Amino acid sequence: MGLGKTISTLIAIERLMYDYFDIKKVLLIAPKKVAESTWAQETQKWSATRRLMVAKVLGSEKERIQALESESDVYVINRENVQWLYEYYRKKKSFPFDMLVIDESSSFKNPQAKRFKAIRKLRPLFKRIVILTGTPAPNTLLDIWAQMYLLDGGERLGKTITEYRTRYFTPDKTNGHVVYSYRLQPGGDKAIFSKMQDICMSLKAKDYLTLPERIENVITVEMNPKEWELYKQMEREHVLSLASDDDVSALNAAALAGKLLQLANGSIYNDDGEIVVVHNEKIERLKELVETNEGKPMLVFYNFKHDLQSIKEAFPKAVELKTDDDVAKWNKGNIQMLLAHPASAGYGLNLQAGGNIIVWYGLTWSLEQYQQANARLHRQGQTQPVIIHHLVTKGTMDEQVMKALERKEAGQDALLEAIKYRKELYKE
Structure with missing residues (x-):
């Protein structure tokens, strides 16, 4: 947290869009207050990203549609409207975005949530996917599976959460056939990190910054x-x-x-x-x-x-x-x-x-x-x-x-x- 995920991503978008001509439109999903302010403010804060045009897909349905139809580079939507976005483009039978950025991806850690299911269906339509979080596994490494699936379609940690649990975890607290919690198998964390490491970057503040006490x-x-x-x-x-x-x-x-x-x-x-x-x-x-x-x-x-x-x-x-x-x-x-x-x-x-x-x-x-x-x-x-x-x-x-x-x-x-x-x- 606080190590510059936002500006790093914006510079990558700017270069992919205007130097390499590799992408045309970016869909960016973020928490509501972050969608309202942070991304648009960050583009204007740095000379390297000021030409990026940010559309805020927020507010009423009419305002959201107006933003989607605007000529912009990055379209920022809050995560609560991901299901609406899916339904909107399913009816239009066209999809304009070729890059997806999910800010605070741990909010997509639940594979049963509507927002995850919606973006899972849209996932194959993106050419590039970037997910960002300061807390990738806030409760348990079970939280990693859904986020990784959005990155690679299940290539590294399995196509389903059941497959992932079976491979790396064992039931912990149970009541008959009902399992309340799981615990990692010995060495499970290292095995999971080994699978992830080729497409993930992890930075810790203590290694790069001297923060106040x-x-x-x-x-x-x-x-x-x-x-x-x-x-x-x-x-x-x-x-x-x-x-x-x-x-x-x-x-x-x-x-x-x-x-x-x-x-x-x-x-x-x-x-x-x-x-x-x-x-x-x-x-x-x-x-x-x-x-x-x-x-x-x-x-x-x-x-x-x-x-x-x-x-x-x-x-x-x-x-x-x-x-x-x-x-x-x-x-x-x-x-x-x-x-x-x-x-x-x-x-x-x-x-x-x-x-x-x-x-x-x-x-x-x-x-x-x-x-x-x-x-x-x-x-x-x-x-x-x-x-x-x-x-x-x-x-x-x-x-x-x-x-x-x-x-x-x-x-x-x-x-x-x-x-x-x-x-x-x-x-x-």
Whole structure:
């Protein structure tokens, strides 16, 4: 992350298009906020790429079609519209693109997702394919297969995910015929890397850059006795509402973990969709952080909508990251508190000029989102030590998420183990 994937790719496109006349039109798939700003801005930032014309295939269907019909070099679309793009050109029975670039390709790691299935059908129509990611295997090397398939059509790691699993993995956690997780066979990682190495390039920041120090800080948040009793009562009800059998499905575990993390943050939605406030301790700690840091800019990552609402109420001048203008104002030092969700603002944005302090108001189970979000400030161009504060509510699910992130184990397996642990706490 932060080693120049964007500009490297743009220079390659410029040369292939205007020096070698090898390609004519490039389809570029990226996260929405990156599609809106990063690629177009990067072309204008460097003299070597300024003649590249970028069309943003975004907005309403009419606006997307208008962009596709424009005379441009690179057509940037967000990944949520890949299925729409496939249907659009299937009806037209023509396809204008000869090069594909997928930015943050780990968002295509799920072979069952509609976006993967759509681009899989379009894949043979491209002459050249480039995929980019700072987190190629955020949870497990199982995540690699779909991304590699988009590169080589299954030539190296197998035509199907089943073939890949059978060759390099063995079942780990099971329940009869149901397999919940897989583990690598001995030497499996080396065998996989050996297959991939002729068409993949991997660069690590530590080998090429001297980045400022990164300081991790866990701030323990404690509820008062009354709040703690209310929390325990609500957590117990939610945990015991789960099926009593020993095996917890990933879907149920994810839903329950979400509720427990909401409680840890201070609020939860009831069955009527209303917000029930349990405590305001995280808001109070955030106020202390702002006071302690004497108004220095802070990038605050939240998890739930009611967290965003609570922060906005406590800090009326806080700005929710939505537009290119918000990014520009932050990097100019005109925003004291920038609020962002790691799923939408954790990829591809350059925010290092605006500050050096990150606050995780609400934690995420996604190691990929966590790493990518932190890299918005801790990247090339940052001149100050980056301080990452984590607000962790004592005795709650927060602690288990934090431990999993520290061990770089966050993901479905860690989530399931955390839920089983909390079930044990309330067994009679």
